[in-house]
Structure formats: C-alpha cells, structure tokens
Amino acid sequence: MNFPLSFWDISLWLSFTAIILLITAELTSQHGGKTRLHIHRKRLLQATFAITLLFLITVAIYVYEIIVSL
Amino acid sequence: MKIKVPFKPRIIVALLLVAILLNAVSAVLFMLVDHVVHSDLYNYGLQFKNEWAEQYWTYSKLLMSFFLVAMVAMGISIASTSIYAQSRKSGTRQATLLLLTLVTAINIISMLLFIRINSIVNLDLYNYGLQFSYDWAVPYWTYTRLILGSIGLAFAPTLISLTLIFSSAYAFVKIDSIKLVCITMLSVGAILLALSTNFSSTIFAFVGLSLVFWGGLLLYIRPQEYVKKSLLNETVSPLLANLDKILTEAAYKGTAVYLPPKYFKDTKTSKIYMSKEENAKLPTLEEIRRRENQFLIENPEGILLTPPGAELTKMLEEKLGKNFADVTLEYLQQKLPEVFEKIEIAEYLQIKIENERVSTTITNSVFNELCKATNPSKMYIRIGCPVCSAIACALAKCSSRPVIIEETRLTEDTGIIETSYKILEE
Numbered sequence: 001m002n003f004p005l006s007f008w009d010i011s012l013w014l015s016f017t018a019i020i021l022l023i024t025a026e027l028t029s030q031h032g033g034k035t036r037l038h039i040h041r042k043r044l045l046q047a048t049f050a051i052t053l054l055f056l057i058t059v060a061i062y063v064y065e066i067i068v069s070l
Numbered sequence: 071m072k073i074k075v076p077f078k079p080r081i082i083v084a085l086l087l088v089a090i091l092l093n094a095v096s097a098v099l100f101m102l103v104d105h106v107v108h109s110d111l112y113n114y115g116l117q118f119k120n121e122w123a124e125q126y127w128t129y130s131k132l133l134m135s136f137f138l139v140a141m142v143a144m145g146i147s148i149a150s151t152s153i154y155a156q157s158r159k160s161g162t163r164q165a166t167l168l169l170l171t172l173v174t175a176i177n178i179i180s181m182l183l184f185i186r187i188n189s190i191v192n193l194d195l196y197n198y199g200l201q202f203s204y205d206w207a208v209p210y211w212t213y214t215r216l217i218l219g220s221i222g223l224a225f226a227p228t229l230i231s232l233t234l235i236f237s238s239a240y241a242f243v244k245i246d247s248i249k250l251v252c253i254t255m256l257s258v259g260a261i262l263l264a265l266s267t268n269f270s271s272t273i274f275a276f277v278g279l280s281l282v283f284w285g286g287l288l289l290y291i292r293p294q295e296y297v298k299k300s301l302l303n304e305t306v307s308p309l310l311a312n313l314d315k316i317l318t319e320a321a322y323k324g325t326a327v328y329l330p331p332k333y334f335k336d337t338k339t340s341k342i343y344m345s346k347e348e349n350a351k352l353p354t355l356e357e358i359r360r361r362e363n364q365f366l367i368e369n370p371e372g373i374l375l376t377p378p379g380a381e382l383t384k385m386l387e388e389k390l391g392k393n394f395a396d397v398t399l400e401y402l403q404q405k406l407p408e409v410f411e412k413i414e415i416a417e418y419l420q421i422k423i424e425n426e427r428v429s430t431t432i433t434n435s436v437f438n439e440l441c442k443a444t445n446p447s448k449m450y451i452r453i454g455c456p457v458c459s460a461i462a463c464a465l466a467k468c469s470s471r472p473v474i475i476e477e478t479r480l481t482e483d484t485g486i487i488e489t490s491y492k493i494l495e496e
Contacts, residue, residue: 001265002267003269003275004266004267004272004274004275005266005267005272005275005276005279009073009272013276013279013280017280017283039292039293040292040293041291042412043290043291044287047287047290047291068254
C-alpha cells in the first residue's frame with residue numbers, strides 16, 4: 001500500500017497546475033480584459049502563488065540534489 | 071437552490087431491503103471465499119499453522135458478525151421507519167438515524183476487515199507453503215471483487231436512506247449547487263487517492279490529486295455574493311436624489327457637519343448636522359443628545375441626517391476589527407487604503423493629513439457612476455458621495471471632533487475623486 005506518485009511526479013503536476021492557474025489568474029485580472037467569471041480573484045492569485053512557490057521549492061530540492069551528487 | 075424533500079417511507083424501505091439483500095449476498099460470497107481458503111488452498115501446498123489460522127478466523131468471525139448485525143439493524147430500521155411514517159415522533163426518527171449511522175459505520179469496517187483478510191491470503195499464506203495457481207486464484211479473485219462490490223453497493227442505499235430521513239425533517243433543504251459540485255469533486259478525489267494507494271495506480275493518483283485540488287480550490291475561490299454595479303447605482307441614486315431635493319426645497323443653507331460619537335448615546339452612531347442658516351453655530355452636546363432620534367433640531371434650527379456612508383463606515387470598522395473612535399488618525403491613514411483595496415471599494419486610496427486638513431484621492435471607486443449622477447448637486451458638494459461620506463464619518467469618529475467636507479472633485483476621464491476635509495474646533 002504505497003502512494004504511487006514519486007516526488008518528481010508531484011513536481012511535474014505542480015508545474016502544470018501552476019501554469020494553468022497563472023494563465024487563469026491573468027485572464028480574470030482587471031487588466032487582462034473583462035470576464036464574466038464570478039470568482040474570488042484575490043484568493044485565486046493566493047492559490048496560484050502558493051502552487052508556484054511549491055513547484056519552485058521542488059526545483060530547488062532538485063538543484064540541491066544535483067549539487068550534492070557532484 | 072431550495073428543494074423540498076418529502077418523506078417517502080416506501081422508497082426508504084425498498085432501499086433498506088436492497089441493502090439487506092446485498093449484505094446477505096456479501097455473507098454468502100464470503101462463505102465461498104472461506105471454502106476456497108479452507109479446502110482448495112491445501113491442494114496447492116498450504117500448510118496449516120495456528121499463526122495464520124487464528125488471525126484469519128478472528129477476522130472472518132468478526133466479518134460474519136458484522137454482516138449479521140448490519141442486517142438486523144437494517145431490519146429494525148425498516149420497522150422504525152414504518153412506525154415513524156405513522157406516528158411522526160422525532161424520537162423514532164432519531165432512533166432510525168442512529169441505527170442507519172451504525173450500519174454505515176459497520177459497512178466501512180466490514181470493507182476494511184475484508185481487505186485485511188484478503189492481504190492474509192495474498193501475502194501471508196505464501197510463507198506457509200502456498201503455491202500460486204490460476205486454478206484457485208481466478209475463483210478467489212472473482213469472489214473478492216464481488217464481495218467488495220456488494221459491500222460498496224450496500225453502503226450506497228443505506229447512506230441515501232439516512233440522507234432522506236434526515237432531510238425530510240426540514241421543510242426545505244437549501245442546496246448550494248457550487249458547494250455541492252466542489253464537495254463531490256473532493257469526495258471522489260479522496261476515494262480515488264485511497265484506491266490509488268491500494269491498487270498502486272498512477273492514473274487514479276493523478277485524477278484523485280487533481281479532483282481534490284480543484285474541488286478545494288473552487289470551494290476557496292467561489293464568491294460570497296456579487297451584484298452588478300449598475301444595480302447598485304440604480305438602487306441608491308433615487309435615494310440620494312430625494313435627499314438632495316429635500317435639502318434644496320427646505321433651503322438648509324448651512325454646511326453639513328459630521329458629528330463625532332460623543333454627541334450620541336451610542337458611540338457607533340454617525341450623523342450629520344445641517345443648519346438652516348449659513349455660518350450658524352453647532353448645537354450643544356446636550357441639545358443633540360436630547361433630540362438624537364429626531365430629524366429636526368431647534369436650537370439653532372437645523373436637521374440631523376444619517377449620512378450616506380454611515381453603514382459603509384460600520385462595515386469598514388468590522389473588517390478592521392476596530393472601533394474608529396479608539397484609533398488614531400495615523401492608523402486610519404495606514405489601514406483605510408488597505409481595507410479599501412481588500413473589499414474592492416476602490417482601486418487605490420491615498421490619505422494625506424496636514425494639521426486640521428485631510429485630503430483623499432480615490433481612484434476608480436465602485437461609486438464613480440453614482441458620483442457622476444449626483445455631481446454637481448448640493449448633496450454631493452456638501453455631504454459627498456457614499457465613499458467620501460464614509461471617510462468623513464471615520465475622520466469624525468477618529469478625531470472625536472466635527473468634520474466638514476470642504477471640497478470634492480470628480481475627474482470623469484481618470485475616475486479620480488479628490489476630496490478635502492476639515493476637522494473643526496469645537
């Protein structure tokens with residue numbers, strides 16, 4: 001009974017989700033044109049930044065592992 | 071969306087009968103599994119040992135007992151549902167709900183017990199000489215899948231019956247469709263994640279992870295309540311036009327003075343005093359307190375009005391968790407722009423304080439259209455638009471001194487409202 005996703009699978013998933021969220025957040029912004037999406041835009045941006053940050057952390061871990069293995 | 075859930079005892083009884091039948095099927099199928107383990111597997115090298123047998127027997131006896139208890143509890147639930155349909159006593163309804171909750175819990179435990187028994191057969195028994203063969207494995211796998219399916223299927227009608235009995239006690243059940251979708255996504259995602267660990271499936275894991283994430287995200291970002299800006303303007307502008315008409319026709323020439331809370335018994339009150347004559351003195355504190363709930367003031371002659379921004383000020387206080395009467399001007403200068411941006415009253419607010427004068431610059435306020443409609447009426451010039459009025463109320467509360475709006479100017483092209491306030495000496 002092991003969770004089938006590895007750390008790098010999660011990292012890949014985070015990167016895709018972050019890209020989708022960043023595009024969505026930008027499309028729904030006041031500066032990107034009016035939309036009729038009734039959502040809490042600030043919270044969407046908060047979630048986007050949180051996911052992006054998590055992805056960057058996984059990248060930092062990856063870089064750290066490469067440096068340590070040298 | 072509000073829906074009425076009628077009490078349908080026949081449907082509930084039918085669902086419970088289906089659940090009893092499925093539990094009975096699970097029990098019979100488990101007997102077949104037990105037969106495979108206790109007779110067939112010995113033909114494929116399995117050695118009897120107390121170590122595995124005691125564990126297996128304990129779990130199998132518990133599982134059979136749970137099937138029996140679930141069937142008895144559902145039988146009693148059918149009887150109590152019928153009684154409730156006749157008597158409508160809340161005690162009977164609660165007893166039925168309790169029994170069905172017990173059955174739901176038993177179903178979950180039964181599934182976990184069976185998974186444990188399955189792991190004994192599929193993992194532990196190989197340590198006691200068991201040799202793998204499709205001859206025993208195929209019927210065994212068929213029975214296990216059927217058992218898991220029938221326990222899962224028995225769980226669904228029990229849960230539906232439980233929901234129907236629970237919701238029928240209320241005349242109307244309010245269903246938030248967005249919330250329902252989000253919760254469904256979260257639940258399905260969680261189940262898929264659990265299954266992914268059991269079956270080591272990456273597809274289940276990715277789908278489950280995504281459903282949980284998007285379900286949670288949609289629940290987090292969905293708005294509370296939104297109304298169109300045009301609706302706000304159309305509703306508020308006639309009220310402000312009426313106020314302007316009253317002020318013009320009654321010929322009140324004095325400046326609108328925003329009074330501090332000390333003039334009132336309730337410190338949360340915000341009111342404007344407007345004198346009949348120009349340059350008239352403010353009424354005394356006692357005079358205003360005596361006539362606090364009246365419209366007309368006699369000495370000197372004038373009126374007491376609730377400003378258009380009074381409720382907005384209360385909302386700002388609630389958002390900041392502070393009474394403006396207890397904060398300093400510097401606090402207001404720092405925090406008011408933050409809360410304006412947070413609750414999206416305006417894109418940008420700047421407050422400048424120079425001795426007794428306070429000037430504000432508001433960019434793209436939601437009330438801009440309203441300001442355009444009321445500009446250049448007397449009401450707009452003296453009392454201000456709802457946002458300027460709210461700031462004036464806040465300044466009067468914070469400084470504990472009367473405040474007037476000296477000048478307010480709306481630049482239509484840029485959507486900027488510039489207002490200057492004066493904090494008066496008493």
